[in-house]
Every structure is written in C-alpha cells, then in structure tokens.
Amino acid sequence: MPRPTNDQLPMNAWTTTPEWQENPLEALLSSELDPKYMARSQARGLAVHRSDSLQRMVLRWAKSSRFRNAQTIVEREPLRIVSRNVFLFELKSSTEVRSEPHSKRSPLPARYVPRDEAPQDIWDVIVPESARFVPVKPTPIRIPGAAHVVVCEDCDGQGELLCADCAGRGTVERAVKVRASDGSVSTQSQERSCTPCQGSGKIACRRCNARGELLEEQMFLWSRTTHTLHGEDDPTTPHPRLLNQHAQVIFRDAVRLDDARWQQIPAMADLITQATTAHAHDGIILDAELTIRAAPLTDITYLVGGRTRSIAVIGYANIVAADSSFYDWRSIAVAGLVILSIVVVILAVVLRH
Ligand SMILES: [Zn+2]
Ligand SMILES: [Zn+2]
Structure with a gap:
C-alpha cells in the first residue's frame, strides 16, 4: 500500500488534557514580574490549549514540508501537553577587590613627621569615586597609619x-x-x-637619598571588575537558541544577592555562587543587577519506540520546533542523493571541457 502523502493524512482529535505548569519563581516574585507578560502568557496557554488549536498548529508545521514526518504526529496521541514559562537570567555584578597588603620602601621625605595613628583596616580605606559597573584597573593605594621608618638596608643606616x-x-x-x-x-x-x-x-647611598633611613608603607591593589553571568532555570529545556530569540524582559532591577528568595531559585543560587566565589577572600560585590527574560513554551511529549520525543511550540509567535524523530529522514536522504548526483554530473561536464 503506498504511503499517504502529508496532505491526505486523517486527523483524530487529541484527548490528552493540556496542563499549565507554574514555575516557583512566579509566586516568589509575583509582585515584581511584568504583569502584562504574566497575563499574556496565561492567555496564550489558554488559547493554545483550547480544543484542537495546538494539534492544528503542529500538523500545519508537519505538512508544510515533505521533509517532516507528519505520520508520526498523526498516528500517536501525545503523552503530555505542558505549557510553562521558561525563565532566562542575566546577572551583572561589579566586584571590588582589595588585595593582601604588601610593603613598599622609598626614601624618607625631606620633612617627614611620623603620625601617631593606628593602621586602618584595608576595607576602611577611602578609595577614589567611580561610577557603577565601571571597571578599575589594579591601582596601588596606601593604607593610612601603617607607615614607619626603617634603616636603609643598602647603606646600613650610614647614608x-x-x-x-x-x-x-x-x-x-x-x-x-x-x-x-x-x-x-x-x-x-x-x-x-x-x-x-x-x-x-x-x-x-642612592636607595635612601643619603638619609640612612627609608619610609616603609603598606599598600594594597584596588580594582573593580564587572561580570555578566547567564543562567536558565531548567538547562535541559530543548531549543535554547529559539527560546532565547523569543524571550522578553520581564524584570530588570538592582538586587541584593543576600536576598533569601534567590536561594529558592536554583539557577539564581548557582549564579550568585559563581559571582561570589572568584573573590570570596579579597573582594565584595558592590552592585548587582538582575535581568529576567521569559518565553512561553508548550511542550508536547510523545512516546516513540519506547523513547520520549517532543515537539515544542515557542513564544507568542508559536514557533514549532521538533526533535529529529519528527523529520522524514528517508525523504531527506533521497533529496541529498539527488543534490549529490547533480553536483557529480556538473563536475563531470566541467572537467571534460
Ligand atoms: Zn641608604
Ligand atoms: Zn672613589
């Protein structure tokens, strides 16, 4: 019996009940996420779940190319249909680093008057003003109160x-x-x-300008670096490139990284760990800005040959993306052979001349 073409395939209405999966983040940040997006994504979920609209969307996708295997879709009832929001995180942070102090010896200034003050803690030292998220190259800074006079080791104090x-x-x-x-x-x-x-x-003695003594000061290197880290609440979500394309900003604000709520969002907890561990001992995070982008996704799961296969419907434009099992590899192979044959014929003709 000849295989029916994609257009001739009959359509039996799916009986699988679509589900809406709420992300814990939606309840956690409910008042801060863009309300328009949230309302719209709920509405989209309802629209695609209504009667057979999702099924028609997927079939239209499958039938629009002979390289897609519409039969696999028609013959099977989906295992699950789940709609949810996929959240993408971008954490921008500015870290200030103050290195371990090191000593620096220089000739004693002509009119040096020792000051009787206690050395300041490295993090109490006032550093130059700089704008948020602007990097600063490692710059030596003197620790006030930590200077003292030492004998010049080159001339042994003789000058x-x-x-x-x-x-x-x-x-x-x-x-x-x-x-x-x-x-x-x-x-x-x-x-x-x-x-x-x-x-x-x-x-x-050149080292001490003939003074016989040197001024030993305590210095540290002050620097600021800016990092942008990316994360996703479920790294196993398929079609990351498409989701990234269709995601829109639903939250952007300065955040405190010690906000306990972030620990309830694994992707955020992971980003915070990454942002803080690099300079856990010699740095502090000055500023952090979080951007959350979201895209609605409907995941249609099938069981094909004992394995789970999925078709995703992404974004408000309802872009359909499927894994390899929904492609007609026989047609693709035939088309490939045809193209290869044409190339061979052209080459043969060109080489003969
Ligand atoms: Zn000297
Ligand atoms: Zn001499």
Missing part, C-alpha cells in the same frame, strides 16, 4: 657607601708613560684622586 671605583681609598692607580732624558719610554703607575667619590672614598 653612604664605600666607593666601588677606589674601594674606599679615595685614590686610584693609573699607568702613565714616562720618557726619560735618554729618550727611552717606560710605564709608571701614578696615584690619582678618584673621580666618582671626589677623593672621599665614599659615595652617597
């Missing part, structure tokens, strides 16, 4: 060093040629004053 040229003697020997009265030339050594130390045998 001067032995001259390397004369080893501290102040003079150097130089070979000079001397012509005697009989005309013969001989080489003699002569003591001359050492130029670099001007005969003193000592040169000023």
Whole structure:
C-alpha cells in the first residue's frame, strides 16, 4: 500500500488534557514580574490549549514540508501537553577587590613627621569615586597609619657607601708613560684622586637619598571588575537558541544577592555562587543587577519506540520546533542523493571541457 502523502493524512482529535505548569519563581516574585507578560502568557496557554488549536498548529508545521514526518504526529496521541514559562537570567555584578597588603620602601621625605595613628583596616580605606559597573584597573593605594621608618638596608643606616671605583681609598692607580732624558719610554703607575667619590672614598647611598633611613608603607591593589553571568532555570529545556530569540524582559532591577528568595531559585543560587566565589577572600560585590527574560513554551511529549520525543511550540509567535524523530529522514536522504548526483554530473561536464 503506498504511503499517504502529508496532505491526505486523517486527523483524530487529541484527548490528552493540556496542563499549565507554574514555575516557583512566579509566586516568589509575583509582585515584581511584568504583569502584562504574566497575563499574556496565561492567555496564550489558554488559547493554545483550547480544543484542537495546538494539534492544528503542529500538523500545519508537519505538512508544510515533505521533509517532516507528519505520520508520526498523526498516528500517536501525545503523552503530555505542558505549557510553562521558561525563565532566562542575566546577572551583572561589579566586584571590588582589595588585595593582601604588601610593603613598599622609598626614601624618607625631606620633612617627614611620623603620625601617631593606628593602621586602618584595608576595607576602611577611602578609595577614589567611580561610577557603577565601571571597571578599575589594579591601582596601588596606601593604607593610612601603617607607615614607619626603617634603616636603609643598602647603606646600613650610614647614608653612604664605600666607593666601588677606589674601594674606599679615595685614590686610584693609573699607568702613565714616562720618557726619560735618554729618550727611552717606560710605564709608571701614578696615584690619582678618584673621580666618582671626589677623593672621599665614599659615595652617597642612592636607595635612601643619603638619609640612612627609608619610609616603609603598606599598600594594597584596588580594582573593580564587572561580570555578566547567564543562567536558565531548567538547562535541559530543548531549543535554547529559539527560546532565547523569543524571550522578553520581564524584570530588570538592582538586587541584593543576600536576598533569601534567590536561594529558592536554583539557577539564581548557582549564579550568585559563581559571582561570589572568584573573590570570596579579597573582594565584595558592590552592585548587582538582575535581568529576567521569559518565553512561553508548550511542550508536547510523545512516546516513540519506547523513547520520549517532543515537539515544542515557542513564544507568542508559536514557533514549532521538533526533535529529529519528527523529520522524514528517508525523504531527506533521497533529496541529498539527488543534490549529490547533480553536483557529480556538473563536475563531470566541467572537467571534460
Ligand atoms: Zn641608604
Ligand atoms: Zn672613589
């Protein structure tokens, strides 16, 4: 018996009752999510679930191309029909990092007056103002109250060093040629004053500018970084690219990451962990902005050959997307062979000339 073409297929009305699956997030953030979107997604669910509209949508999709296997859809009753909202999260955070302090030694300023104050805690130090979410490159910042005077280790507190040229003697020997009265030339050594130390045998210590002391200050590196992390409340949801295309913003606001509600949304809890662990010991999150986007999805599940297969109807435009089992691979293979044959013939003709 010849296989019926897609147009000839009969249609038996589905008896599977569609379900609406609420996401815990909808109750948790009910007052903050865009009410227009929420109302519209409910209305869409009702519309696609009404009588046979979903079935007609899917059949129209299957029949619109000979590469789709409408028979699989017609022959089977869906196992489940579930409509829900898919939520996509974007968490933008700005982290301020203050590194472990390190010491920096420099020549003692000319008029240095030690101040009697306790060193400040690194997180109490006032840093320059900067706009929200603007990155700052690692910048050294001085910790007030943590400076003290130390002996210069290069000159051992003397402010001067032995001259390397004369080893501290102040003079150097130089070979000079001397012509005697009989005309013969001989080489003699002569003591001359050492130029670099001007005969003193000592040169000023450059490290401490001849002060013999250094100022040791405590510094830390201050920086700000901005990260944007993406998450999805159910990473196993099929057709992520299409959902992403059809998702719309339903929430965007500054958020507190320690808000206990986020821990009830696994995707958010995961994003917060990612945002905070990188600098758990040397950073704090200054600002966080959360964007939630949503797209309505109706998932029609079938049992094909003992395996679960699904057709998804996505967004308000009701885009149909199916997994590979709903494609007619025999037709696709035939079309592929036809194209390949044409290419071979063209190549053969071109190569002969
Ligand atoms: Zn010195
Ligand atoms: Zn010298």
